[in-house]
Amino acid sequence: MRGRDPGRPDPVHRHQLVRVRGIGVGWVAPLVLLVAVAVADANTVGEFRMISWIVLVPGIAAALCGVWVTAGFTLLSVLTYVMVDSAWPHEYQSGLPDFILVAVGGLLATAACALRVRGERRMLHMRDVADTTRRAVLRPLPPGWGGLDHAGVYLAADTEARVGGDFYDIQPGPHGTRVLVGDVQGKGLGAVETAAALLGAFREAGYHEADLATVADRLEVRLARHRKHTGALGRDDGDRFATAVLLGFPDEVPDAVDTVVFGHEPPLAVGPDGVRQLPVTGGLPLGMAELGTGPPPVRRLRLAPEETLLVVTDGVTEARDRQGCFYRHAEEVARAIAADPGAIAPRRLVALVREGTLRHCGGRLGDDTTVFAVRRPQVR
Numbered sequence: 001m002r003g004r005d006p007g008r009p010d011p012v013h014r015h016q017l018v019r020v021r022g023i024g025v026g027w028v029a030p031l032v033l034l035v036a037v038a039v040a041d042a043n044t045v046g047e048f049r050m051i052s053w054i055v056l057v058p059g060i061a062a063a064l065c066g067v068w069v070t071a072g073f074t075l076l077s078v079l080t081y082v083m084v085d086s087a088w089p090h091e092y093q094s095g096l097p098d099f100i101l102v103a104v105g106g107l108l109a110t111a112a113c114a115l116r117v118r119g120e121r122r123m124l125h126m127r128d129v130a131d132t133t134r135r136a137v138l139r140p141l142p143p144g145w146g147g148l149d150h151a152g153v154y155l156a157a158d159t160e161a162r163v164g165g166d167f168y169d170i171q172p173g174p175h176g177t178r179v180l181v182g183d184v185q186g187k188g189l190g191a192v193e194t195a196a197a198l199l200g201a202f203r204e205a206g207y208h209e210a211d212l213a214t215v216a217d218r219l220e221v222r223l224a225r226h227r228k229h230t231g232a233l234g235r236d237d238g239d240r241f242a243t244a245v246l247l248g249f250p251d252e253v254p255d256a257v258d259t260v261v262f263g264h265e266p267p268l269a270v271g272p273d274g275v276r277q278l279p280v281t282g283g284l285p286l287g288m289a290e291l292g293t294g295p296p297p298v299r300r301l302r303l304a305p306e307e308t309l310l311v312v313t314d315g316v317t318e319a320r321d322r323q324g325c326f327y328r329h330a331e332e333v334a335r336a337i338a339a340d341p342g343a344i345a346p347r348r349l350v351a352l353v354r355e356g357t358l359r360h361c362g363g364r365l366g367d368d369t370t371v372f373a374v375r376r377p378q379v380r
Contacts, residue, residue: 026061026064026065026069027061027064027065027069027073029060029064030057030058030060030061030064030065030073031073033056033057033060034054034057034073034076034077034080037050037051037053037054037056037057038051038054038080038084041053041084042084042087049088049094051081051084051085051094051098052081052094052098052101052102054077054080054081054102055077055101055102055105055106057073057076057077058070058073058074058077058105058106058109058110059105059109061073061074061109061113062109062110062112062113062116063113063116065113066113066117067110067113067114067117070109070110070113071110073106074103074106074107074109074110075106077102077106078099078102078103078106081098081099081102082099085098085099136196137167137192137195137196137199138154138167138168138169139169141169141170144377145170145172146170146171146172146177146179146249147172147177147249147376147377148170148177148179148249148374148375148376148377149308149345149346149374149375149376149377149378150170150179150346150372150373150374150375151346151347151349151350151351151372151373151374152168152350152370152371152372152373153350153351153354153370153371153372154166154168154368154369154370155315155354155358155365155368155369155370156365156368165183165184165185165186165187165191165192165194165195165242165368166182166183166184166195166313166315166368166369166370167180167181167182167183167184167195167198167199167370168180168181168182168311168370168372169199169202169203170374171202171203171206171207172207173206173207173208174207175209175210175248175250175251176248176249176250176251177248177249178202178206178212178215178246178247178248178249179245179246179247179248179249179372179374180198180199180202180206180219180244180245180246180247181244181245181247181264181311181313181370181372182195182198182242182243182244182245182262182264182286182313183242183243183244183264183313183314183368183370184198184240184241184242185240185241185242185243185285186240187368190230190235190240191240193226193230194223194226194240194242195242197222197223197226198219198222198223198226198242198244198286200222201218201219201221201222202215202218202219202246204218205218205219211298212246212248212258212260212298213260213295213298215246215248216246216260216262216295216296216298217295219244219246219262219286220286220287220289220295223240223241223242223286223287224287224289227239227240227287239287240287241263241285241286241287241288242262242285242286242287243262243263243264243265243285243286243313243314244261244262244263244264244285244286245259245260245261245262245264245265245266245267245311246259246260246261246262247259247267247309247374248298249376253300254376255302255303255304255305256300256301256302256303257300257301257303257309258298258299258300258301259278259280259298259299259300259301260283260296260297260298260299261280261281261282261283261296262282262283262284262285262286262296263282263283263284263285263286263288264282264285264311264313265311265312265313265314265317266278266279266280266282267280267309267310267311268309268310268311268330268333269303269304269307269308269309269310270307270308270309270310270333270337270344270349270373271304271305271306271307271308271337271344272306272337272341272344273304274334274337274338275330275333275334275337277330278301278309279299279301280299280301281296281297281299282296283295283296283297284296303375303376305378306344306375306378307344307375308344308345308346308349308373308374308375309373309374309375310333310349310353310371310372310373311370311371311372311373311374312329312353312369312370312371312372313367313368313369313370314367315357315365315366315367315368315369315370316329316353316357316369316370316371317329318366318367319357319360319361319365319366319369320360320361320366321360321361321362322362327356327357327360327361329353329356329357332352332353332356333349333352333353336352346373346374346375347373349373350371350372350373353371354369354371357369357371
């Protein structure tokens with residue numbers, strides 16, 4: 001793993017709690033409180049002193065500011081206490097006990113702030129690691145990659161995890177461009193590891209193999225090898241499987257797509273005339289070949305001009321609202337296309353399904369969610 005780029009800001013500096021137009025203003029609240037306590041104490045009667053409340057100032061700073069700013073407010077609070085308290089007649093002065101309270105409270109607040117900052121630094125570092133892992137598994141796809149118009153979005157069910165078992169990729173090669181979209185059973189780092197293994201096999205086989213059926217077989221073999229390895233390590237996730245859709249766009253037939261479905265929801269073909277589900281037979285998921293009679297078939301299908309293929313994972317198909325009703329993304333896409341045929345563009349189509357899924361489930365995703373759309377570029 002590479003170290004942090006020295007040109008990048010420290011994670012804590014990138015995570016200011018209180019900002020206005022990009023400027024940190026966390027110091028405002030403790031400063032206002034300090035002034036308010038000092039002014040209030042100066043306007044009270046001698047029997048009711050408020051200056052000891054100034055101990056709250058470093059505590060507020062510890063929650064909103066950095067260590068040095070908190071230490072500064074601790075020192076400022078002590079000095080303010082001494083100045084304000086000494087201005088009163090001797091019989092009304094709070095004296096040494098409250099001075100110790102303010103000083104010790106400030107020191108404890110500074111120590112607590114240091115612990116908070118260290119925890120934030122560790123948390124943000126782990127978030128950077130998760131983002132790097134996600135980019136390694138779901139590598140960024142340049143516009144027009146493989147000669148295809150495409151768009152994809154991934155949403156982790158666990159917002160803190162930021163990475164899961166859904167995967168997609170496009171691999172151009174001498175035998176056409178191949179696309180893989182899938183979902184590994186389960187969650188956690190084991191699912192991420194399995195997805196990475198499948199994507200590695202796809203990127204190699206998708207480039208070198210002329211026959212899409214061979215690419216599909218290489219994926220099955222790779223998952224079997226991965227499961228054997230994890231089983232040998234004594235891990236209890238050695239029986240993972242994955243559903244997937246494998247697509248091939250042959251260069252010699254510009255209006256066709258080859259499809260292999262491994263127990264996954266078949267792709268939708270979305271065009272100006274509506275939405276149709278591709279008539280493909282779904283085979284068993286990857287990792288379950290021994291339960292079947294043979295590999296899933298490769299089916300070549302014709303696509304109408306401008307048709308976009310839409311593939312989603314079960315985070316979309318199993319999204320439920322408060323009444324427990326499933327999200328019917330095909331129907332919503334059909335309505336949107338009828339109202340605006342331009343919505344078949346991959347980027348707009350992905351945004352439509354993403355927003356519809358989140359709206360339907362109220363933002364409470366029950367599983368990792370991937371929406372991927374791809375089509376051949378339109379000749380104008």
